[in-house]
Amino acid sequence: MAIYFDNAATTPLLPEVKEVMIDIINHEYGNPSSIHMMGRVAKTIVERSRKTIANIIKSAVGEIFFTSGATESNNLILQKSFETLGIKRYISSPLEHHCVLHTLEYMAKKGCEVHYLNVDSQGHIDLNELEQLLESSEQETLVSIMHGNNELGNVVDIGSVGALCKVHGALFHTDTAQTMGKLEIDAHAMHIDFLTGSAHKFYGPKGIGFVFINGDHKLEPMLLGGSQERNMRSGTENVICIAGMAKALEVSYAQRSTWQSHIFELKTALRSGILEAVPGIQVLGTEDSALHHILSVSFPQSAKSDLMEVNLDMAGVYASAGSACSSGTLKASHVMEAIKADATRKTVRFSLSHMNTIEEVNQVIQVLRR
Amino acid sequence: MAIYFDNAATTPLLPEVKEVMIDIINHEYGNPSSIHMMGRVAKTIVERSRKTIANIIKSAVGEIFFTSGATESNNLILQKSFETLGIKRYISSPLEHHCVLHTLEYMAKKGCEVHYLNVDSQGHIDLNELEQLLESSEQETLVSIMHGNNELGNVVDIGSVGALCKVHGALFHTDTAQTMGKLEIDAHAMHIDFLTGSAHKFYGPKGIGFVFINGDHKLEPMLLGGSQERNMRSGTENVICIAGMAKALEVSYAQRSTWQSHIFELKTALRSGILEAVPGIQVLGTEDSALHHILSVSFPQSAKSDLMEVNLDMAGVYASAGSACSSGTLKASHVMEAIKADATRKTVRFSLSHMNTIEEVNQVIQVLRR
Secondary structure, three states: OOEEOEOOOOOOOOHHHHHHHHHHHHHOOOOOOOOOHHHHHHHHHHHHHHHHHHHHOOOOHHHEEEEOOHHHHHHHHHHHHHHHHOOOEEEEOOOOOHHHHHHHHHHHHOOOEEEEOOEOOOOOEOHHHHHHHHHHOOOOEEEEOOOEOOOOOEEOOHHHHHHHHHHOOOEEEEEOOOOEOOEOOOOOOOOOOEEEEEHHHOOOOOOOEEEEEOOOOOOOOOOOOOOOHHHOOOOOOOHHHHHHHHHHHHHHHHOHHHHHHHHHHHHHHHHHHHHHHOOOOEEOOOOOOEOOOEEEEEEOOOHHHHOHHHHHHHOOEEOEOOOHHHHOOOOOOHHHHHOOOOOOOEEEEEEOOOOOOHHHHHHHHHHHHO | OOEEOEOOOOOOOOHHHHHHHHHHHHHOOOOOOOOOHHHHHHHHHHHHHHHHHHHHOOOOHHHEEEEOOHHHHHHHHHHHHHHHHOOOEEEEOOOOOHHHHHHHHHHHHOOOEEEEOOEOOOOOEOHHHHHHHHHHOOOOEEEEOOOEOOOOOEEOOHHHHHHHHHHOOOEEEEEOOOOEOOEOOOOOOOOOOEEEEEHHHOOOOOOOEEEEEOOOOOOOOOOOOOOOHHHOOOOOOOHHHHHHHHHHHHHHHHHHHHHHHHHHHHHHHHHHHHHHHOOOOEEOOOOOOEOOOEEEEEEOOOHHHHOHHHHHHHOOEEOEOOOHHHHOOOOOOHHHHHOOOOOOOEEEEEEOOOOOOHHHHHHHHHHHHO
8 A cells, every 4th residue: 555645745747747758858958058959949848838837827928937946946035135136124934934944044144134923823824913014114025925834734815915015015925835736826916026836746846946036126146157047047957847847837727626626525534534533633724724735633642643654654654744844854843833733742744636535535544543 | 960969068868867767757756855655765766876976976975965957056166165164265267167157256246356367279277377376375265177168178187276276275166067977087086175067968867966065164055945965955856857867977987988989089080071171160179188079160250150050050960159058149158258269250169979970970071061
């Protein structure tokens, strides 16, 4: 038995994505910067991919830049907005991914003011506090709030955050790693200045991502060199992975309603099955706005729950005891600390995909019952 | 007819590389940071790849870090050596790739002293000047000199440069994009502190590379986040491309002598054929130490030579009018400017691989004759 319930950590490639990538592996190898025919073919693959992504978030084609993933994209925005847009203050939340939080710590060392909004025990971010902070100071501010939380599954109404930022003249950056391809995003209508996405969270390859930079802003690049991405991000383009990412987003976005219904059914069954099977279990995160593919639960402390992830692993059930990026280190999750979760309890995140089945859900419930 | 003579811009994937990448595409998708079995399988692929690369440049496994390519690697070393190792002066040459030169311009804006060594008309770098500069100042210095030049094919004796740096307490960084897998490199014996490589120059995929950081140095990362690469480079690893890169380097390095002999024969035939076919043509670069796969020639000004690259393209011959990264822009090459090449003449770089044949060489000579 092998049940993959860790789709918030990374996802399998879609068959259509495999096909596109293997086709390029077998047939194309030009450098998109070469002006001869082989280069132009590669360039066309890159530019078509850019158009696909731009269409989905309703941006201009020239507002999309390819990077090595959400981590690079988030570092670029947070580091360079200070250096080139004169940002003096960052407002974020303690629930962000480490690639945002650790970069903000770095910005604080550089002398920036960094403010983390209060969160409650369900992980709601205090947007009243955000409004007060924005009203209280005229300092050049960038607000960085993720769209969907990777550990709790909470969804933030980024349209409201964007509108609030716009009213107060602050810039708005959002990490959409967990929501891209799953929820509708209209970059301009939501007043988003900077948005980042990562292919391997929406059934594309690892090590490739993108950043949307609102055309009104002239950010300086972090990687300097050969003028790729219209000088915004140098380095020969990862043609194979860029094409795979665009195909992954195209298919995910087209199928999002169908997949969402299926995944939500699985999550509902998993949720009620676990609640019934394991005494004292708690479901984490907000009840009012949750991602359909993430279910985080916390087990009461016991000899068995301490070894929960290992036992699940041995039973062929692949889930996560935290976000994938930090789970390797086995440290307590910063998100659980932020919502003041009981540290004696053991958290497990199950994250589902359209490829999962109700039979798998039932098997996992049986394993947990043991 | 399609003849690819642009292997210094980018190379085709080796059959063995395609196989490895397609196998992972079809069978593996775990996140190397996940601690369950699927993650451990992915982690093993990444760590085996690291070992392959470390063995080839005779470094410790822990001195190799994966990045999105040589551009990112070079930016990391040049930007962060200032910020975290206290480098105050950079010594380089005007023949470096734009990802080094543009980053050095950026460092100069940050207040660093940047010195470009003199070069002669063949592209020899003045190493006496380097020695004088190193002797003249006790300032914390990093020397950045590429191993093989991408436009001229010149090879620098990096062992001597490394030894010179060591004697004078300077750090030595070398971009080996054009030589990795082709020439032998012993990172420690050559006193190299930092070395960068890019997979797509040695028959691996684009968008992946690595950096060697001598274990004596504690550099801070440029990309902050999820602790990947032992905190040196965050972001989920591009497992498919990392495995492809390692396989590409393994095969290239194992075959280097055989391939070099074949490619050198082709280059010799191409060189003498062109010299005989085109009156007034000149071969660029050094005669004493040239890479076997690069032949840069300069045509006398004429209506035909102005359209040289376009005409070659139309004839199905893919070569480059400069380095790939800047050729898309059709600006005069900074390397040609540095060696004070006659700006009225037209430069074309032919760069060969073991996949090319003597028949292709003869066809190209015929095209040039017309």
